[in-house]
Amino acid sequence: MDYSLNCKVIVGGRAKGRILSTKQPINFLSSVDHLTGLITDKNHELCGEFLKDNLLIFPYAVGSSVGAYSIFALKCNGVSPSGIICTLKTDITTASGCAIANIPLLELSKDQEIPEIENFSEGTVDGISGILQIKKV
Amino acid sequence: MFVHLTREEEDALDEKQGTAISTAYKILLAIGKATNAEKLIPVEWVHLSGVNYNTIGDAGVNFLTEYSQEARFLVPTTINPMGYDSHKQNNLSSNFKKQQGQITNAYEKMGSVPSFSCIPYELFQLPDRGHNVSFAESNAAVMANSIFGLHTNKESSLSALASAITGKAPYSDLRINSIRxxxxxxxxxxxxxxxxxxxxxxxxxxxxxxxxxxxxxxxxxxxxxxxxxxxxxxxxxxxxxxxxxxxxxxxxxxxxxxxxxxxxxxELNTTDSGDVIALGSPQLGMYELELVSNMIGGNKFSKKCMIFCPRPIYEKSCKSGIAQRLENAGASIICDACTCLSPLLSREEYDSVITNSVKAAHYLNKSNGVSVCLTDIKSIIRNYTK
Structure with a gap:
């Protein structure tokens, strides 16, 4: 089933990509290789996945304040997610990093039933109207 | 909910005061939306992270070099440790030193205090309780809120940078009493x-x-x-x-x-012993240098030992004789840097590090790719001095 979810727009813009979804928070400084976009933290369930051109759906960022520069570096190195969706709360690190890197950033609205989001489906983000669309492949 | 901006703030966002200030407001607006802020409020002091080349890389160097052409800090702004101690010899590449120099020059140009410390709360006079500051560097933000009664969110390098330029921060989260x-x-x-x-x-x-x-x-x-x-x-x-x-x-x-x-x-203790002892993440203050020095007594370290502390603390400890006692025991005291993400503790130099810092253990394991023997300070002194 395809579905669309309402979101709050933090950083506007449109993006599409393969869904990379996790319920675990991410420390962008220590868990991601900034040159390749590879998630390297062995304790993270997305370890071994690349962020590049994907729609990253995760609860919020944790840890180092420098994580904002890490998001910017991913973009400069051409390996950033095409869009980011925070499911629990949008933290300051992710918001400021996406603002500088011009990565569309949305936060899932709480007033709706949110289905289990599966990895590897295709998604589009409309950072104007605040809609996340997910298509099962 | 919308962030209410004053006419002046709207103008600044629209580049009427230049692009650097507009960029800063763009960051504040995104954070304001994210954290449901109704307005921006003034902050008295900013502490920035994102100073170590090892953490922000070339993307950070290029951004800061360009940004500092125009941007200037509006409020007193202190900065985090950089990669190494420029008063001491090291084996770091000339590229690292060049890029690190670009970063420190950019911050200096914007008007920062060259503190190179992650414990600004032990170096500078603090505002009264209840006042708003903007601290990136997570340990400093937690200490400011929990111990010193200052109000700050757990800022990012870029949110604090935006606050340094504008003197403002979104009124949200830990700046609101009920959330505290x-x-x-x-x-x-x-x-x-x-x-x-x-x-x-x-x-x-x-x-x-x-x-x-x-x-x-x-x-x-x-x-x-x-x-x-x-x-x-x-x-x-x-x-x-x-x-x-x-x-x-x-x-x-x-x-x-x-x-x-x-x-x-x-998860964090990944080996039984190590090649080098590293103390100080966060950097050690005066009280801690004295504590370690007293524990060592007249003994000497049986392994290489690096102690990280801010330069003013080191200078004070030289006057009191504590620095000499630590150095006589074989420790090397390193200023302006920190165990956490220092290139001095690279995989090329060491396979494993002994430390009592959980923060250091996290980054040494996950970022530096070095194994960690995580043990308390008393055991470190007992096991590795004689």
């Missing part, structure tokens, strides 16, 4: 003795709590500075939480016992 009241408690069900015990508790709590403020109950109301710093740094490393409190919470609690402790130790 903890709604969740970590119920401590084991005895806590060493600074490492507190660090592990902090790391567990950051992992477990999604709220901005957590209570540990009365058990942590009278612990000393060394243990408090270990707790704050670890909490800031693993989580999104920016404050702890001893205020009781009766609704929701999470248990912390031997099993929970064990799972954290299993």
């Amino acid at each position: 009241d903890p709604k969740i408690k970590i119920k401590i069900e084991k005895e806590l003795k060493t600074e490492l015990d507190y660090g592990i508790l902090g790391y567990f709590s950051g992992n477990s709590v999604k709220e901005s403020c957590v209570s540990f109950g009365h058990q942590i109301s009278s612990i000393d500075m060394y243990k408090t710093k270990a707790l704050a740094a670890a909490l800031g490393t693993s989580g999104a939480c920016g404050m702890f409190s001893s205020k009781e919470v009766y609704d929701e609690s999470i248990s912390y016992g031997k099993e929970e402790e064990k799972s954290i130790v299993n």
